[in-house]
Amino acid sequence: MTVTIRDVAKRLRLSITTVSRALDGYADVAPRTRARVTRTARAMGYVPSRAARQLRRQRADAIGYVLPASGPHFTDPFFSEFIAGLGDTATAHNLDLLISIAPPDSAAEQRIYARWVQARQVDGIVLSRMRLRDWRVKYLAENNFPFVAHGHARMRVDFPYIELDSQTGFAQLVRHLGARGHRRIAYIGAPAKFTLQVERWAGYRQGLAEVGIKFDPALVAEGDLTRTGGYLAAQRLLALRQRPSAIIGVNDLTAIGAMRAAREVGLVVGRDLAIAGYDGTDEAEHTDPPLTTLKQPIYDTAQRLVEMLLKHVAGEPLNESHIIWQPALIIRASTDFDFK
Amino acid sequence: MTVTIRDVAKRLRLSITTVSRALDGYADVAPRTRARVTRTARAMGYVPSRAARQLRRQRADAIGYVLPASGPHFTDPFFSEFIAGLGDTATAHNLDLLISIAPPDSAAEQRIYARWVQARQVDGIVLSRMRLRDWRVKYLAENNFPFVAHGHARMRVDFPYIELDSQTGFAQLVRHLGARGHRRIAYIGAPAKFTLQVERWAGYRQGLAEVGIKFDPALVAEGDLTRTGGYLAAQRLLALRQRPSAIIGVNDLTAIGAMRAAREVGLVVGRDLAIAGYDGTDEAEHTDPPLTTLKQPIYDTAQRLVEMLLKHVAGEPLNESHIIWQPALIIRASTDFDFK
DNA sequence: CATTATACCCAAAACGTTTTGGAAGTCAAG
DNA sequence: CTTGACTTCCAAAACGTTTTGGGTATAATG
Numbered sequence: 075m076t077v078t079i080r081d082v083a084k085r086l087r088l089s090i091t092t093v094s095r096a097l098d099g100y101a102d103v104a105p106r107t108r109a110r111v112t113r114t115a116r117a118m119g120y121v122p123s124r125a126a127r128q129l130r131r132q133r134a135d136a137i138g139y140v141l142p143a144s145g146p147h148f149t150d151p152f153f154s155e156f157i158a159g160l161g162d163t164a165t166a167h168n169l170d171l172l173i174s175i176a177p178p179d180s181a182a183e184q185r186i187y188a189r190w191v192q193a194r195q196v197d198g199i200v201l202s203r204m205r206l207r208d209w210r211v212k213y214l215a216e217n218n219f220p221f222v223a224h225g226h227a228r229m230r231v232d233f234p235y236i237e238l239d240s241q242t243g244f245a246q247l248v249r250h251l252g253a254r255g256h257r258r259i260a261y262i263g264a265p266a267k268f269t270l271q272v273e274r275w276a277g278y279r280q281g282l283a284e285v286g287i288k289f290d291p292a293l294v295a296e297g298d299l300t301r302t303g304g305y306l307a308a309q310r311l312l313a314l315r316q317r318p319s320a321i322i323g324v325n326d327l328t329a330i331g332a333m334r335a336a337r338e339v340g341l342v343v344g345r346d347l348a349i350a351g352y353d354g355t356d357e358a359e360h361t362d363p364p365l366t367t368l369k370q371p372i373y374d375t376a377q378r379l380v381e382m383l384l385k386h387v388a389g390e391p392l393n394e395s396h397i398i399w400q401p402a403l404i405i406r407a408s409t410d411f412d413f414k
Numbered sequence: 415m416t417v418t419i420r421d422v423a424k425r426l427r428l429s430i431t432t433v434s435r436a437l438d439g440y441a442d443v444a445p446r447t448r449a450r451v452t453r454t455a456r457a458m459g460y461v462p463s464r465a466a467r468q469l470r471r472q473r474a475d476a477i478g479y480v481l482p483a484s485g486p487h488f489t490d491p492f493f494s495e496f497i498a499g500l501g502d503t504a505t506a507h508n509l510d511l512l513i514s515i516a517p518p519d520s521a522a523e524q525r526i527y528a529r530w531v532q533a534r535q536v537d538g539i540v541l542s543r544m545r546l547r548d549w550r551v552k553y554l555a556e557n558n559f560p561f562v563a564h565g566h567a568r569m570r571v572d573f574p575y576i577e578l579d580s581q582t583g584f585a586q587l588v589r590h591l592g593a594r595g596h597r598r599i600a601y602i603g604a605p606a607k608f609t610l611q612v613e614r615w616a617g618y619r620q621g622l623a624e625v626g627i628k629f630d631p632a633l634v635a636e637g638d639l640t641r642t643g644g645y646l647a648a649q650r651l652l653a654l655r656q657r658p659s660a661i662i663g664v665n666d667l668t669a670i671g672a673m674r675a676a677r678e679v680g681l682v683v684g685r686d687l688a689i690a691g692y693d694g695t696d697e698a699e700h701t702d703p704p705l706t707t708l709k710q711p712i713y714d715t716a717q718r719l720v721e722m723l724l725k726h727v728a729g730e731p732l733n734e735s736h737i738i739w740q741p742a743l744i745i746r747a748s749t750d751f752d753f754k
Numbered sequence: 755c756a757t758t759a760t761a762c763c764c765a766a767a768a769c770g771t772t773t774t775g776g777a778a779g780t781c782a783a784g
Numbered sequence: 785c786t787t788g789a790c791t792t793c794c795a796a797a798a799c800g801t802t803t804t805g806g807g808t809a810t811a812a813t814g
Contacts, residue, residue: 076534078770089794094772104792121532125474126770128465129799136512143498149491149696157497158483161515165526170535173513175501186505192461194416195510301700334700356489360641360674362702418800429764434802444762466800469769 077120086114097122136170137383138196140186142203143175150299150327151355152372156224159376160200167384172196178203179267183210191219198222198383200376204235204269222383224375225269226396234382234395236375240270240352241277243368243401244322247350248281250366250405251320255413256348260293260318262307262328274324274352293318297328304331312339312347319347319413326351326358326367333361333408348409352401363407370401417460426454437462476510477723478536480526482543483515490639490667491695492712496564499716500540507724512536518543519607523550531559538562538723540716544575544609562723564715565609566736574722574735576715580610580692581617583708583741584662587690588621590706590745591660595753596688600633600658602647602668614664614692633658637668644671652679652687659687659753666691666698666707673701673748688749692741703747710741 083090088111096103096111103111128134139160141153157173164171172195176183187210190196198220201210208227214220215231223235251259261278264271282289295311297303304323311318312335321336323329329351333343341347344363351358354369378397385392423430428451436443436451443451468474479500481493497513504511512535516523527550530536541550541563548567554560555571563575591599601618604611622629635651637643644663651658652675661676663669669691673683681687684703691698694709718737725732 076532080770090771091773091794091796092792095793098772102792107792119532121529123469123770124533124535125465125468126799127772129463129469129801130770130772132799134465141498141501143502149494151489151491151494154489154491154494157513158481158515161481161513162483165514165516165522171513173497173501173511174505175498176505182505189461192416192459193464195464301696305700330700333702337702356641357697360645360670362673362677420800430801431764431766431803432762435763438802442762447762462802463800466769467802469771470800470802472769 076123077118079120079122082111082115082118082120085118086110132194133387134170134195134197135168136172136196137164137198137200137380138172138174138190139200139202140183141173141175142178150325151357152325152353155355155372156202156376159373160380163377163380167380169197169380169384178205179209187213191217198387200224200379200383205267206269206272207267220383220386222379222386224379227269228272232395234386234392236379236382236397236399238370238375238399238401240368240370240401241273241280243352243403244274244277245281245284246403247322247366247368248278248287249285250403251322251348251350251409252281252285252287254348254409254411256320257287258290258293258316258318259287259320259322260295260311261322262295262297262304262311262324262332264297264299264324264328271324278322292316297324297331299325299327301327301331301334304328305335306331308332308335309338312336312341320409321347321349323349323351326353326355326365329365329367329408330357330361333365344407344409344411348411348413350409354401354404359406361408366406366409367404368401369404371399375399416463417458419460419462422451422455422458422460425458426450472534473727474510474535474537475508476512476536477504477538477540477720478512478514478530479540479542480523481513481515482518490665491697492665492693495695495712496542496716499713500720503717503720507720509537509720509724518545519549527553531557538727540564540719540723545607546609546612547607560723560726562719562726564719567609568612572735574726574732576719576722576737576739578710578715578739578741580708580710580741581613581620583692583743584614584617585621585624586743587662587706587708588618589625590743591662591688591690591749592621592625592627594688594749594751596660597627598630598633598656598658599627599660599662600635600651601662602635602637602644602651602664602672604637604639604664604668611664618662632656637664637671639665639667641667641671641674644668645675646671648672648675649678652676652681660749661687661689663689663691666693666695666705669705669707669748670697670701673705684747684749684751688751688753690749694741694744699746701748706746706749707744708741709744711739715739 083093096108161171174186201223204225204227206228211227211231226235295307297307321332329349336343336347350366352368354367358365358367423433436448501511514526538560544565544567546568551567551571566575635647637647661672669689676683676687683689690706692708694707698705698707
């Protein structure tokens with residue numbers, strides 16, 4: 075059926091060894107022979123069996139990524155772009171990308187990681203949406219399994235990651251809003267177990283302090299990083315007797331949900347109310363009005379993470395194992411006006 | 415390092431065979447023994463090597479899906495949801511999901527499929543965004559490789575698919591617009607090589623005929639299924655001396671881009687201009703105004719496709735191999751008004 | 755008691771590679 | 785003509801499973 079290395083060897087009256095070594099570019103095969111081998115191998119449509127190679131080489135030539143699903147209708151564009159970056163880079167390095175889906179901290183999530191690690195199904199794993207105390211970090215580190223992460227955890231374990239300095243970003247955003255005359259700046263966050271929440275929250279507080287606004291706990295709500303979460307949280311905030319004049323969403327989706335809530339109570343975003351998000355997804359560019367956001371280089375992050383992971387797997391030293399990038403504040407019409 | 419079946423056998427003073435058969439549930443192993451085996455296997459953290467199993471069993475326990483990328487910033491929420499459906503269902507059946515990215519009809523795309531097929535790396539493949547004459551269908555059919563598709567191709571080859579009757583859907587949408595008083599209904603399509611374009615276009619034409627509107631070629635533009643594509647196409651349409659009063663986008667993203675173009679020329683969508691899309695993504699629910707769309711069950715489609723694929727791989731007959739579903743017209747504020 | 759079932763278990767082959775450790779041939783130097 | 789150094793090739797082992805085709809008790813049957 076499918077053509078194996080044995081078929082190629084037989085056809086050429088060469089040993090399997092020689093065919094294998096010819097194709098793998100070893101020096102101890104005559105140039106003429108190598109040419110013959112590569113030619114007929116190609117002609118016969120020979121592709122080495124991945125399973126056999128994996129078994130022998132003891133590596134999978136694959137990396138894994140578990141999507142943090144929040145239900146069937148998860149559609150955070152962040153992850154589309156992140157996966158695109160992972161996929162492109164993996165393909166460029168002739169690796170497979172294995173994808174699974176599981177809600178954070180679920181039993182399903184544990185099963186997936188256990189399977190990948192124990193069955194040696196992937197060579198390394200990319201983590202995202204880190205949690206402060208992240209069982210994955212513990213588990214992978216204990217099993218000595220290579221991984222890299224988007225963001226970091228608050229744990230003893232050291233591991234390679236790329237982090238976006240969202241604290242500084244959010245502080246900058248608050249200063250921008252303060253400069254435009256806002257004094258009642260609300261914040262819609264995420265569950266506190268996520269690192270991103272802690273950092274962005276700190277940025278929010280830092281920004282308030284910098285512009286001299288007293289923190290008001292009434293102006294804080296919690297979402298779940300989805301549009302609907304942002305929508306519901308914003309409804310609460312906008313129902314206050316003293317409602318905020320600006321709302322910061324922990325991510326773009328949250329902000330987009332908030333925009334909808336604002337419209338429904340008759341507020342015009344970009345005039346009566348300022349709204350801003352975080353991520354810099356395409357969607358934020360096409361809202362009405364376009365959304366002010368902190369843009370992070372999602373695709374590049376994913377790409378770089380894969381490259382770090384590969385080095386890590388190969389045991390090469392990373393010259394930079396803790397990369398920190400700055401998100402870019404992109405001011406659009408949703409906040410680009412003076413309040414009062 | 416990692417524990418193999420040999421370790422388990424040694425510990426139990428049993429043969430490898432018996433351990434294997436005990437774990438696989440064969441009848442010829444004593445209940446007591448089976449219990450012992452499963453217990454210690456679990457205790458030792460034994461997980462069979464995927465590669466070894468694949469090699470011996472001659473199957474991969476994995477399915478593949480190639481994402482049609484249109485550049486680094488592809489973020490069609492359609493695919494997020496589709497992947498979620500594929501991933502969940504694959505995981506539920508203890509399968510891996512392999513994902514790669516490649517632009518349609520590119521050399522990269524060919525390489526990926528060739529690799530998966532020749533290296534027996536996946537047991538089956540899910541196709542989406544079908545083209546009228548689709549080389550993938552030809553290639554996979556010729557190689558006798560199991561696959562299923564979202565949508566169909568215009569080819570001799572018969573294969574299992576799930577199709578959404580978007581023609582009827584779009585005709586229904588045009589009738590809705592006609593009933594609201596629109597006579598100049600524009601259409602922003604996709605490249606003609608895609609099946610979805612041909613069908614939705616046919617639906618558009620059918621709808622025009624049904625409400626007695628003469629087709630006007632000036633009211634047709636071509637996008638590329640992205641927000642930006644829709645934006646640019648809509649700019650052209652809105653610059654016409656006799657501009658349309660309604661615009662139908664071939665998908666939600668196209669429509670969302672068109673909404674932005676409309677805003678930029680000072681038109682209020684849902685009053686001066688009607689806009690509608692197709693897909694029923696979450697994003698369409700949160701636009702301003704909320705977008706009328708034809709909702710297709712993306713997640714369920716993906717799930718069902720995987721199940722069809724598995725049956726196909728197993729050689730079982732599909733009782734239904736050509737499934738046709740109807741999209742649901744969801745009327746929202748973007749078209750829910752009478753024109754003039 | 756001899757024979758036949760039945761219940762459990764196992765040795766060895768096979769899957770398709772890569773890698774180890776030579777072997778044979780050729781050539782140049784002494 | 786030997787010797788040593790290259791060059792080019794290869795047989796066999798190994799990776800960790802699953803599966804084939806028995807084998808050996810023990811129990812049931814005549």
